[in-house]
Amino acid sequence: MSDATVARHAAGSAQRSGPTVRRKVSRRQRAARVLAPLVWIGPATALIGLVVVWPVVVMISTSTQKVSSFGEINGSAGWNNFKHLFHEIAFKGVVERTIVWVIVVVTVTMLVSLALAQLFNQSFPGRRITRWALIAPWAASVLMTAIVFKWMLTPGYGLIDILKHHLGLLPNLNGSAADPLGQAKSAMPWLMFVAVFVSLPFTTYTILAGLSTIPGEVYEAARVDGASRWHTYRSITIPLLRPALTVATLINVMNVFNSFPIIWAMTHGQPGYTTTTTTVYMYILKGSDLGESAAMSVVNFGLIIVIVGLFLRFSRWKSEVE
Numbered sequence: 001m002s003d004a005t006v007a008r009h010a011a012g013s014a015q016r017s018g019p020t021v022r023r024k025v026s027r028r029q030r031a032a033r034v035l036a037p038l039v040w041i042g043p044a045t046a047l048i049g050l051v052v053v054w055p056v057v058v059m060i061s062t063s064t065q066k067v068s069s070f071g072e073i074n075g076s077a078g079w080n081n082f083k084h085l086f087h088e089i090a091f092k093g094v095v096e097r098t099i100v101w102v103i104v105v106v107t108v109t110m111l112v113s114l115a116l117a118q119l120f121n122q123s124f125p126g127r128r129i130t131r132w133a134l135i136a137p138w139a140a141s142v143l144m145t146a147i148v149f150k151w152m153l154t155p156g157y158g159l160i161d162i163l164k165h166h167l168g169l170l171p172n173l174n175g176s177a178a179d180p181l182g183q184a185k186s187a188m189p190w191l192m193f194v195a196v197f198v199s200l201p202f203t204t205y206t207i208l209a210g211l212s213t214i215p216g217e218v219y220e221a222a223r224v225d226g227a228s229r230w231h232t233y234r235s236i237t238i239p240l241l242r243p244a245l246t247v248a249t250l251i252n253v254m255n256v257f258n259s260f261p262i263i264w265a266m267t268h269g270q271p272g273y274t275t276t277t278t279t280v281y282m283y284i285l286k287g288s289d290l291g292e293s294a295a296m297s298v299v300n301f302g303l304i305i306v307i308v309g310l311f312l313r314f315s316r317w318k319s320e321v322e
Helices: 003-062 080-086 091-120 127-139 142-152 159-166 184-212 216-224 229-257 261-266 278-286 290-315
Strands: 065-067 073-076
Touching (some): 003 065, 091 229, 091 278, 142 261
């Protein structure tokens, strides 16, 4: 075979193998591009699966089983745990009270936070100090804050009764002081007050961040057009604040719905079940029937999904992210 023939065969082999090599390289590149994001989202996805998805699976599984007080599984219970739960005398009142708790606390928190954000967005002497002071309830533990308020409300010895005594509203500290956390008519309002108190810092700063993104030129144009303050606030400030308001409301709904430390530390859901929400009721049931407690957890999970879904449906959240 001549040298020319060998060269032609070599050239032909190179031409045939060239596209194959390029195809292999391109496939590797495509695979690398597809798998590269997993390096970044893989750990987060694994963590979510471990601490969120897996407990939900276990919770749903436990809700359909017979579980002893020692945590031993004694077979399947089917839907009996849910049937027993729905026939509990306190169940209906607990669910209704939870809905009222969420609506009142979130509504008051949003209104007060909106006013505070408007105030802190203005320039006035001591603004920095007042902003720092607002962070204090946020920095402190919710449980610690609830215990402090419980001490303040101690009948006869708490700060509230001492102030009433000095103002002449409570003549006898030791004899006539009533327990505000021991009476159904006053316990829930005080719990709502504490819940609003601990929710204000985050909500106020979220709205304040939204206010800081509104350009001053928009207000200047409104003043040039002769718009009143109320018209400017209603037509410019509120619409431009909608993303911040949506985020703040959504997070508050989830936090308040699942709030446990405030109620448990201050009243343990007493007197009776007058201050018991679904989260607290779930914990109370744990002491007598773990299966029924798990069923309450499933109902609790379903309720928060429904509430959040309804909020997103009526708040038109998609228009804020498009």
